[in-house]
Amino acid sequence: MVSFDVNIAELAILLAIIVRLSVVLFMLPIFNSSHVPRPFKALVVVAFSVMLFPIVRGYTPPLPFDPAALAPIIVGELIFGVLFSLSMLLIVSAFQFAGDLISFMMGFGFAQTASPDGKANDSVLSVFTQLMAFIIFLSINGHLTLIVLLVHSFRTIPVGSFAISSDLFKRMLLLSGTLFILAVKLAAPVLAVLLLTHLGLGLMSKFAPQMNVIATSFPLTITIGMVFFSITLVPWGRVGIQYFQRLFDFLKYFSR
Numbered sequence: 001m002v003s004f005d006v007n008i009a010e011l012a013i014l015l016a017i018i019v020r021l022s023v024v025l026f027m028l029p030i031f032n033s034s035h036v037p038r039p040f041k042a043l044v045v046v047a048f049s050v051m052l053f054p055i056v057r058g059y060t061p062p063l064p065f066d067p068a069a070l071a072p073i074i075v076g077e078l079i080f081g082v083l084f085s086l087s088m089l090l091i092v093s094a095f096q097f098a099g100d101l102i103s104f105m106m107g108f109g110f111a112q113t114a115s116p117d118g119k120a121n122d123s124v125l126s127v128f129t130q131l132m133a134f135i136i137f138l139s140i141n142g143h144l145t146l147i148v149l150l151v152h153s154f155r156t157i158p159v160g161s162f163a164i165s166s167d168l169f170k171r172m173l174l175l176s177g178t179l180f181i182l183a184v185k186l187a188a189p190v191l192a193v194l195l196l197t198h199l200g201l202g203l204m205s206k207f208a209p210q211m212n213v214i215a216t217s218f219p220l221t222i223t224i225g226m227v228f229f230s231i232t233l234v235p236w237g238r239v240g241i242q243y244f245q246r247l248f249d250f251l252k253y254f255s256r
Contacts, residue, residue, distance in 0.1 A: 012062030023081025099129030
């Protein structure tokens with residue numbers, strides 16, 4: 001008969017690692033999607049925790065099994081995971097928001113309003129810009145940087161010892177402001193062209209009332225929008241790299 005001896009202390013350390021990784025990974029932009037199966041998310045967290053166990057076990061306190069001592073640790077790890085993942089989610093959401101602004105001005109927003117099943121929540125451009133943010137993130141090895149910072153956090157901020165400082169709170173507020181600033185910066189050139197296009201169509205409808213502007217405007221705005229959007233893709237990449245570098249600087253300060 002095969003028998004297994006379970007070391008409770010080692011198991012408690014593994015559970016502490018799983019608690020931190022599960023909160024962070026489940027809220028990252030890639031894993032928080034409903035399209036990713038929950039069993040797959042759990043499998044990734046467990047596998048990643050087992051791989052990190054030999055590395056971080058030396059400075060990871062075991063997770064207590066007493067509910068009174070466990071509750072504040074879980075709350076602290078939830079706050080840590082939310083802030084760690086939200087910082088990256090802000091950059092990705094800025095790309096998505098910029099795509100929503102452009103698609104609305106192009107006329108793609110009408111597809112969401114006239115959707116037969118009412119489930120068209122994301123426009124085509126917003127999905128494309130979100131994927132573009134992921135590509136930029138991967139191209140600069142952002143996933144490797146996140147893993148390094150997350151592993152480093154086990155040493156600098158042991159499980160159960162996270163506390164929000166006033167300086168960290170101010171930095172988080174400044175970073176959250178980049179959501180709208182970055183979205184406007186990315187979408188501004190295309191929005192300006194489309195605004196002038198709509199202004200010209202408005203003047204045409206004023207001086208030529210017999211012209212069906214609604215039927216003409218959609219093909220025109222979509223064509224002009226797609227042309228200028230494709231022209232601005234290269235600057236989008238440069239701006240995205242710049243803001244992801246700011247994100248890494250914030251995470252380095254966050255996990256120091």
